[in-house]
Structures are given as C-alpha cells and as structure tokens.
Amino acid sequence: MKGIATVILAAGKGKRMRSKKAKVLHHIAGRPILFYPLEVAMRLSGAIVVVVGHQADSVKELLERNAKIKIVFQDQLLGTGDAVKRTKDALADFDGDILILNGDLPLIRVMTIRDVIRAHRQKGSPVTLVTAIMENPAGYGRISRDRNNRLIKIIEETDASEQEKGIREINAGIYLFRKDILFWALGRIGSDNRQGEYYLTDIIGVISGKGEEINTVSVSDPEEVTGINTRADLARSESIMRRRIADLHMQNGVTIIDPANTSIDHEVKIGIDSIIYPYSRIEGRSSIGEDCIIGPHVRIRDTLIGKGVEIKDASVITGSRIEPGAVIGPFAHIRPGSLIKKGAKIGNFVEVKNSRIGTGSKANHLSYLGDAKIGNEVNIGAGTITCNYDGTKKYETTIGDGVFVGSDTQFIAPVKIGKGSFIGAGSTITEDVPPGSLALSRAQQVNKKGWVKKKRCVE
Numbered sequence: 463m464k465g466i467a468t469v470i471l472a473a474g475k476g477k478r479m480r481s482k483k484a485k486v487l488h489h490i491a492g493r494p495i496l497f498y499p500l501e502v503a504m505r506l507s508g509a510i511v512v513v514v515g516h517q518a519d520s521v522k523e524l525l526e527r528n529a530k531i532k533i534v535f536q537d538q539l540l541g542t543g544d545a546v547k548r549t550k551d552a553l554a555d556f557d558g559d560i561l562i563l564n565g566d567l568p569l570i571r572v573m574t575i576r577d578v579i580r581a582h583r584q585k586g587s588p589v590t591l592v593t594a595i596m597e598n599p600a601g602y603g604r605i606s607r608d609r610n611n612r613l614i615k616i617i618e619e620t621d622a623s624e625q626e627k628g629i630r631e632i633n634a635g636i637y638l639f640r641k642d643i644l645f646w647a648l649g650r651i652g653s654d655n656r657q658g659e660y661y662l663t664d665i666i667g668v669i670s671g672k673g674e675e676i677n678t679v680s681v682s683d684p685e686e687v688t689g690i691n692t693r694a695d696l697a698r699s700e701s702i703m704r705r706r707i708a709d710l711h712m713q714n715g716v717t718i719i720d721p722a723n724t725s726i727d728h729e730v731k732i733g734i735d736s737i738i739y740p741y742s743r744i745e746g747r748s749s750i751g752e753d754c755i756i757g758p759h760v761r762i763r764d765t766l767i768g769k770g771v772e773i774k775d776a777s778v779i780t781g782s783r784i785e786p787g788a789v790i791g792p793f794a795h796i797r798p799g800s801l802i803k804k805g806a807k808i809g810n811f812v813e814v815k816n817s818r819i820g821t822g823s824k825a826n827h828l829s830y831l832g833d834a835k836i837g838n839e840v841n842i843g844a845g846t847i848t849c850n851y852d853g854t855k856k857y858e859t860t861i862g863d864g865v866f867v868g869s870d871t872q873f874i875a876p877v878k879i880g881k882g883s884f885i886g887a888g889s890t891i892t893e894d895v896p897p898g899s900l901a902l903s904r905a906q907q908v909n910k911k912g913w914v915k916k917k918r919c920v921e
C-alpha cells in the first residue's frame with residue numbers, strides 16, 4: 463500500500479526460549495519466525511527496516527539477499543523504544559505512515575494489517591494501536607483505558623500491579639504511526655522502569671498526554687497476534703500454522719486424511735487430487751504433482767515428485783527427483799542427488815544415494831545403490847550392493863539398459879555392466895561386463911555325502 467514503511471523489531475534475545483540462538487531464528491513450518499512478519503511487510507509496504515541486535519550476523523545473513531530491506535543495528539539492547547529510534551536515519555527520505563511489527567508474530571495475516579491501515583487512514587489519528595482480548599493475557603502488555611473507554615497507556619506486565627494483570631485486553635505489538643509524531647514522542651520517553659529500558663509502549667502515554675486521540679483496532683481472532691516467548695508458544699504457533707497450511711491445500715483440491723497429524727511446510731506445493739495419509743511430513747521446498755499418494759509415516763524433503771507417484775509407508779526421500787508413475791517403498795530411503803525415472807520401482811528396504819535409476823527399472827528388495835547410473839528396464843535382485851567406497855574415494859557403477867542382476871550381487875566400483883547382460887546370483891563383480899554377456903563369480907560347490915552322520919558319531 464502507498465505511503466507505508468515497515469519497521470520489524472528483531473533485536474531481542476528471547477531469554478524465555480532458553481536457547482543458544484535468537485528467538486526470530488527458530489523455525490515454524492520450515493522457515494524462520496522472522497520470515498512471517500517480513501512477508502507481510504513485503505506485500506504491504508515500500509520501505510522495510512529490520513532492527514537486529516542479538517546474534518545480529520546470523521539474522522543479517524537471512525536478510526541481506528533482499529535489496530529492499532534496510533538493516534539497522536541495536537548494539538545495546540535498551541528496549542523497543544530505543545530500537546525504533548535507531549531507524550530514524552534509515553527512514554530519513556520516507557514521508558508517510560510507519561507500521562511497526564514485532565519479529566516474533568508469525569501468525570499475523572496480510573488482510574488484518576490492511577484493515578488496520580484502512581482504519582488508521584479513515585480515522586486520521588496520529589497513531590493506531592492493535593489490541594486483542596485474551597482469555598489468558600499473561601506475558602502481554604495490558605491496555606489501560608479511562609472511564610470514557612479512551613486508551614491512556616500500555617502497562618508492561620513486568621510493571622503491572624496484580625489488579626492491572628487482570629486486564630484481558632492486551633497490546634498486540636502492532637502499531638501504525640504518523641512519522642513525525644513517532645520520532646517526536648520517542649524523544650520524550652525515559653527508562654524509569656524495572657527493566658531499565660526504553661519501552662516503545664511508553665510513547666502511547668506521551669501522545670495521549672499531548673491531547674491526541676489514540677485509535678485502536680481490536681483483532682477478531684486473538685490467535686493472529688499470539689507472540690512467541692517460550693518453547694510452548696513456539697509449539698502452539700507451529701500447530702496453528704500447520705493447520706492453516708493444510709486448510710489451504712485442501713481448498714486447492716488436495717485430500718489430507720488427518721490434517722492434525724500431517725505436517726506440511728510453508729514452501730511445499732501439492733497438485734490436485736493427491737492424497738496425503740496421516741503422520742507424513744513434507745518439508746522444505748518439496749513439490750508434489752497431481753494424483754500422487756503419500757504416506758502414511760512418509761518423510762519428504764526438498765524433493766520434486768511428478769504426477770501419479772506413489773510413496774508407500776515409512777519411506778524417506780531427501781533432495782531428489784521422482785518422475786511420474788514411479789513407486790517408492792515401503793521402507794525405502796532415497797538420499798540426496800537421486801533421480802528415479804518414469805515408472806521405476808524402489809521397493810522395501812532399498813536405499814538409493816546419488817544415483818540415477820532408469821525408466822521402468824526395479825529394485826524391489828533389500829538393496830543399496832550408491833553412486834550408480836542404472837539404465838532402463840533393469841532388474842536389481844534382492845540383496846544387491848554397489849560397493850562404491852574404498853575407504854578413501856567413491857566410485858561409480860554403471861549398469862546398461864535391460865540388465866538382469868541376480869540376488870546377492872556385489873558390484874565393486876568402478877565397474878561397467880554392458881547392455882542386456884545377466885549377472886548370476888551371488889556374484890562379486892570386479893571387472894567390466896561386455897554387452898549381452900553372462901557374468902558369474904562363485905566358488906565351486908562341494909557336497910560331502912554322509913558328513914553329518916559321521917560328525918554326530920564322532921561327537
């Protein structure tokens with residue numbers, strides 16, 4: 463929207479998280495908490511300023527790829543008021559309204575902020591404050607009003623009396639200020655409080671004392687303004703976000719049998735008429751085509767899955783590509799760098815790593831295929847292993863089209879198997895096999911008649 467700049471406060475330590483990393487770096491639905499308010503800002507405002515402090519380098523690393531974002535450092539964590547004050551130079555050329563968001567508000571919706579901006583401009587107030595009615599307001603600043611229901615000030619919980627803690631209307635940490643009055647008021651707040659910090663909330667009292675009316679907008683869904691201060695808050699927000707994501711996919715034509723027990727990350731794409739069974743996790747930047755069947759207990763991460771693929775129970779797929787019509791699992795493990803071509807089948811307890819499995823090829827049972835190029839219509843017998851590592855280096859196994867590999871075969875890489883060859887069961891292949899050949903590598907079988915009876919007599 464025109465004439466809006468956004469300041470996102472992301473400098474705090476988040477002490478109650480009891481973590482070695484900054485609060486805004488913790489993840490919800492596969493991406494950092496900070497990215498959610500940042501996404502709102504990207505869709506609504508021209509200028510964006512993010513204030514960083516604790517673990518500033520790590521937070522900055524997430525942001526610096528986007529040229530639209532200006533980063534301001536708060537080297538001493540002296541409170542939210544001090545943090546916003548430091549953005550003055552970054553916003554020197556901006557003339558309009560300044561939206562302030564906390565970096566730990568992942569559930570706020572774009573449409574809600576649009577409503578706040580609309581109400582702010584219709585009212586013509588110098589400041590609009592977002593509030594909510596909470597059943598349990600613990601942890602939030604309380605809204606103090608006079609007898610005429612006008613907002614007087616915001617009371618931080620650490621400074622609230624027992625009576626004031628009973629107030630259920632809370633400060634959501636979302637503000638819209640006229641630029642001139644914001645920085646005027648920031649110059650008039652002090653740090654006379656239990657924390658010894660400059661509270662952004664104190665400027666509400668300053669502006670009210672000037673005789674200006676404070677506009678408030680109460681959100682209809684308090685869930686949206688749920689902040690994250692503890693690990694329990696993080697878990698609750700994660701659950702809410704995953705419910706939202708599941709609802710969106712179902713609206714778009716995906717069947718999710720048990721949304722409460724299905725986990726889909728924010729960046730995931732799923733085609734229509736796909737079915738997701740319970741206890742599956744689809745993570746990262748995965749993309750699933752139309753008419754797929756996923757689950758149950760499947761985990762997919764950063765993987766491209768084509769149309770009509772079936773991923774059977776308890777399979778794990780990471781950083782790979784599965785082409786249309788392939789069948790994976792149950793209990794298969796597809797590791798990074800793998801390509802499973804159209805119509806191929808990777809069965810139970812088969813592990814594939816950094817390998818290409820050709821069109822229509824099958825590895826149905828109990829095999830390891832690592833650093834391999836396997837052609838089309840190849841049959842891999844049970845217990846087959848590509849021995850790709852000699853303790854120092856890894857080597858490639860190449861198997862041509864139409865090869866039949868008998869059970870319990872070991873390929874000692876580097877080795878090439880020609881098109882249309884047969885590999886006898888139980889073979890250890892150490893040399894290249896010409897096309898159309900039968901390769902065998904077995905010790906001669908010896909049968910000693912009567913040996914068992916003689917052994918028992920001796921014993």
